[in-house]
Amino acid sequence: MALPQLSSKKRVVILGAGSAGVSTAMALKNASSSVPGIEVTLVDQKNYHTALPLVYQVVTGSVAPGHISFPVRKLLGKQNKAEAVHFRQARVQAVDVEKRIVITDNGELEWDFLVLAMGSIANFFGMTDVEQVALPFRSLKDSVNLHNRILDNYEAAMLERDEERQRELLSFVVVGGGPTGVELAAHIQEFISKVLVKEYPSLTHLARVILVEAQDTILSGMKVKTRELARARLQSRRVELMLKTRIAKAWPGGVQTTDGKTIPTRTLIWCSGIKPAPVVQALPLTKAKDGRIIVNDYLQVPESPRIYAIGDCAYLEKNGLGPYPPTFQVAFRQGPTCAKNILNAMNGKPQRPYRYKFLGQIFYVDRNAAVAELLGRVFDGCAAGMIRRVLFLAMLISYGGLRTGLKSKLSAAIDWLFAYFYNRNTAHLE
Numbered sequence: 019m020a021l022p023q024l025s026s027k028k029r030v031v032i033l034g035a036g037s038a039g040v041s042t043a044m045a046l047k048n049a050s051s052s053v054p055g056i057e058v059t060l061v062d063q064k065n066y067h068t069a070l071p072l073v074y075q076v077v078t079g080s081v082a083p084g085h086i087s088f089p090v091r092k093l094l095g096k097q098n099k100a101e102a103v104h105f106r107q108a109r110v111q112a113v114d115v116e117k118r119i120v121i122t123d124n125g126e127l128e129w130d131f132l133v134l135a136m137g138s139i140a141n142f143f144g145m146t147d148v149e150q151v152a153l154p155f156r157s158l159k160d161s162v163n164l165h166n167r168i169l170d171n172y173e174a175a176m177l178e179r180d181e182e183r184q185r186e187l188l189s190f191v192v193v194g195g196g197p198t199g200v201e202l203a204a205h206i207q208e209f210i211s212k213v214l215v216k217e218y219p220s221l222t223h224l225a226r227v228i229l230v231e232a233q234d235t236i237l238s239g240m241k242v243k244t245r246e247l248a249r250a251r252l253q254s255r256r257v258e259l260m261l262k263t264r265i266a267k268a269w270p271g272g273v274q275t276t277d278g279k280t281i282p283t284r285t286l287i288w289c290s291g292i293k294p295a296p297v298v299q300a301l302p303l304t305k306a307k308d309g310r311i312i313v314n315d316y317l318q319v320p321e322s323p324r325i326y327a328i329g330d331c332a333y334l335e336k337n338g339l340g341p342y343p344p345t346f347q348v349a350f351r352q353g354p355t356c357a358k359n360i361l362n363a364m365n366g367k368p369q370r371p372y373r374y375k376f377l378g379q380i381f382y383v384d385r386n387a388a389v390a391e392l393l394g395r396v397f398d399g400c401a402a403g404m405i406r407r408v409l410f411l412a413m414l415i416s417y418g419g420l421r422t423g424l425k426s427k428l429s430a431a432i433d434w435l436f437a438y439f440y441n442r443n444t445a446h447l448e
Contacts, residue, residue, distance in 0.1 A: 028056045028364055031120055031129035033110055033297075035062035035090050037070065037346050038329030039135035041353025043094060043103050049357065050102035053364055058103040059127060061120065065090055065107045068158040069417055070346050071410065072430070074201055074382070076161040078209040079444055080437035083162055085430035086414075088423040110136070110297050115322060131324050131360050134311065135353075136298055138330035138344060141291035148268040152193070152288040155202060162447045167285055168209070169446055172218050181224070186271055186282040188225040193265055194289030195231030195238070197345070200248060201382045202289060203229040207257050208384060213442045228258045228281065230265065232290070237381070239343065243396040244381075244389060251383040251398060292344060294331045306333040306341070315371035317356050326360065328352040334372065348374060380406040385438065 030046065032039045043060045050056050066087045075081035090105045108124035113132070120127040140154035153167065154160050168190070175187040190210075192203045207227040215222045229236070229252065236252075236259070237245045253259060264276045265286075272282045293299070294309045303319050304312045310333035311319060317332065319325040329349035334342050342348045355372040362369055378392035380402055390402035411434070415427055 027130075028053065029127075029129050030056065030058045030131045030133065030360060031127050032058065032060045032133040032135060033062075033113075033120065034135035034137055034329070035060055035064065035067050035105075036135060036137045036329060036349065038137075038349040038353050038356075039133065040067050040090070040093060041350050042133055042135065042328065042356045043353075045354040045357035046360065047094060047103040049361055053361055056102050056364070060090065060094065060103065060105050061108055061110060061122065061127070062090065062105075063107065063109040065105070067093055069414060070157075072414065073155075073158055073161040074205045075430075075434065075437070076158065076447075077165050077168075077202070078205050078437070079165060079213070079442035081430050081433040082443070083158055083447065085426045085433060087158055088417075088426065093422055112297065113301060115302060115325070118324075129324075131363070132326070133356060133360075134298060134301075134325065134327040134331055135329045135349075136295045136331055138292035139295055140288050141293040142288065143291060145265070145267070148265060148273075148286070148288070151268050151270055152286040154288050155198060156292075164285075164287065166446050168206070168214075169444060171284055172214060172221065175221055175224070176218065182282070184221065185224050185226070187284050188221060189228065189281065189283040190226065190285045190287065191228045191230060191273060191281055191283045192287045192289060193230045194291070195229060195233065195236035195259075195261070196289065197237065197379065197381060199229060199231070199289035200236055200252070202287065203227050203257050204252060204255070204381075204383045207252075207255055209442070211256070212385070212440050213444065216440075217444060226258060227256070228260060228283075230260045230263050230275075232262070232264045234262050236261070240379070240391055241396055244391045247396065247398045248381055248383065248389045251387060251389060255384055292330060298331045303327075308333070310341075310344075316359050316369035317352060317372050318359070318369070324363075326356050328356050336374075342374065347379075380409070382406065385440075 032043055046058050067090050069086045072086045076083050094103050108122035110122050112121045118129050142149040153164055171187040175184045178184050190206055192199050210225045235245050237248055266274050266276045268286055272280055273286055274280050306312055310331055311327040312333045313327050314320050317326045317328055330344040336342050351374055359369045380388050380390040382388050386400050386403050388402040388406045389398040
């Protein structure tokens with residue numbers, strides 16, 4: 019398919035300052051000197067970027083929210099007319115594919131190349147009652163809300179005289195047995211059993227963490243041994259597992275499963291299913307059954323080759339083995355490939371296929387323990403926990419470049435060090 023003539027400015031617009039969008043923008047910035055006339059605009063409704071793998075630490079009071087969020091302008095460097103990459107804080111309202119225009123609440127943007135990296139939102143599968151009461155867990159704001167909900171429930175339980183209502187306040191139901199749900203349930207359990215027990219000792223025996231999963235196993239995409247170790251570790255730490263269980267309806271004081279069982283709770287946390295943002299859903303592009311935009315090996319939309327889709331909103335098959343999962347690792351690594359392909363297109367060079375070899379994943383289960391599936395090996399315990407901690411610290415310090423947000427990174431590392439000794443923040447976050 020012949021591509022339309024480029025304008026002299028070679029305008030690239032990136033929608034979304036999440037992991038995929040930021041990694042694309044930074045790769046384009048680093049290579050912009052080799053492409054004269056390139057003009058890149060990164061658009062997001064928030065002016066900060068969050069290191070998402072660390073949001074669990076906010077829930078448990080281990081790390082301050084401000085220490086894992088970085089101003090986008092600082093990530094991109096100096097913002098002046100001479101710079102190739104600029105940031106615009108705006109809410110995307112629509113994309114006109116034919117006219118090559120992005121419509122925002124802060125004006126319109128014309129583009130020669132468009133990168134869709136708008137992430138995803140929680141999918142409640144049409145259950146409006148569940149959507150009204152459940153807490154999603156997709157962002158830094160969500161982690162702050164959950165931290166506050168846990169503490170508010172404990173305070174309310176201290177004033178409550180009815181034990182059944184206390185149990186309702188102190189039952190925390192996490193829906194979704196994937197990596198997010200498993201790690202979140204483990205973090206909450208540790209928070210209430212190791213930290214809040216000191217401040218609310220009379221309520222300890224009433225607290226419950228329940229992990230609900232529709233399939234017959236947690237971590238369904240991992241090896242059998244990984245699943246079994248994670249299940250054993252969670253149960254040994256008193257996380258209740260309800261497998262082959264689906265939520266049928268919910269109300270402010272509880273949920274009911276499809277088999278008729280009722281779980282009294284004031285805190286339903288939704289980690290089960292995602293879908294693209296409404297703007298992406300409205301685009302006239304070919305999509306998979308789950309709503310993600312189908313792209314080719316080069317991360318291009320086949321019918322519109324000047325549009326690239328990456329991260330959670332993109333659907334890319336991996337050698338006939340199903341699509342790449344919508345994870346941080348995949349999104350962050352798609353950015354440089356996307357940037358390289360845009361530059362190749364500008365220079366008339368061939369596109370480069372995206373290839374990502376899964377090296378493994380480590381799942382948190384307790385302060386000193388984790389379950390790891392790395393380089394084909396599966397193991398757990400203190401060794402896995404230590405590797406996880408080292409990898410996370412390395413990721414945090416190197417995130418966005420060594421000098422970017424160095425003060426915040428060091429502060430987060432110090433927070434995490436003190437948190438190891440259960441010195442957590444149990445104040446309500448504003």
